[in-house]
Amino acid sequence: MLREATRRVGVSPNAAYRHFSDREDLLAAVSLHCLTLVATEIMREQAAAGAADDLGAQLDAIGRAYVHFALREPGLFRTAFAAHTDPEPGRGGEDGGLGPYGLLLDVLDRAVEHGAMRAERRPGAEVTAWASVHGLALLLLDGPLRSVPEAAREPLIDAVVRTVRDGLFRGGAAD
């Protein structure tokens, strides 16, 4: 893997050690870079979703973008989240702007603020949203859903994203 990378660059395996202390370190760098790509994809899809004050649509866009990125760049996506060094420490991204996680927190906070989501649902909401799309991406990429045909994927993504949005925005109160 490390050797393969150096081969593609046309350089000896050891050259990598001038820039990364470790195979793990290399992966971490890729991972970090990948996060900004995901953030970009999210912002594109959020813009395409229209009305910035339709928080439901904005949340959906984040989820869809996440999975779309995973499907379009399976190698990068896998690498980004297989690196056993923590990505996503806080809101910020590599480039100073918001990372994917920051974008998600943002929408959720605004949703509570604007009354789209009950405050009691807020704790753990980001984890729920993230886990769903992350799980879906992995199931589609490497899991048992690997063989789902292209055409059947979009409806699945929609189903997941809509269900989670409903759970967050319409659920709560009545336990």
Place this chain on the structure above:
Amino acid sequence: MLREATRRVGVSPNAAYRHFSDREDLLAAVSLHCLTLVATEIMREQAAAGAADDLGAQLDAIGRAYVHFALREPGLFRTAFAAHTDPEPGRGGEDGGLGPYGLLLDVLDRAVEHGAMRAERRPGAEVTAWASVHGLALLLLDGPLRSVPEAAREPLIDAVVRTVRDGLFRGGAAD
């Protein structure tokens, strides 16, 4: 990994090839076996959840059991779903009974039947449920949630499971 396994059994590396054609094949066997363990865990938690006709509680139990298993047996869980050979083809498990997937389909079908879930929400419901807990398990195990302290995990699991249940059972109608 293959060599390590044979070492633990106290046998030469090649002995493995008498039983498995491949490293991949070995992993697939572990994976298959693992599914019955998960199914067992699910049924235990379902029984503990009480009333078999409270479909919400039954669904929650499945989700919690899935994540609990992952946390209790991280190695097995990782192996089971990293094996690049399809687990979970259908409802059935290794031993003839229902596998985890079968148990999930069961609850969802009954939920529609008993009117707990709108029929329009049924398509993709199993994927949504599965993806959420699968994603959560991986985030907690190897992902950025790895460092969440023991005590903070249970509330997180609850949040995910409840939100998804609400999305499935209370969502829909009003698109």
Place this chain on the structure above:
DNA sequence: TCGGGATGTGTACGATGTCCACTTGTGGCC
């Protein structure tokens, strides 16, 4: 009793991640 299948061993090969010692090109400073 004997033959054959199941199980295991030994040796070997290519590939990988990593370590070490060595070369080379480039920029700044006297």
Place this chain on the structure above:
DNA sequence: GGCCACAAGTGGACATCGTACACATCCCGA
């Protein structure tokens, strides 16, 4: 202009891994 430090790359070596092949051993049924 000459020198030196330093960043970047090379080559060789090692342990480890998955795997292939040829060979040994055990046990059971005819």
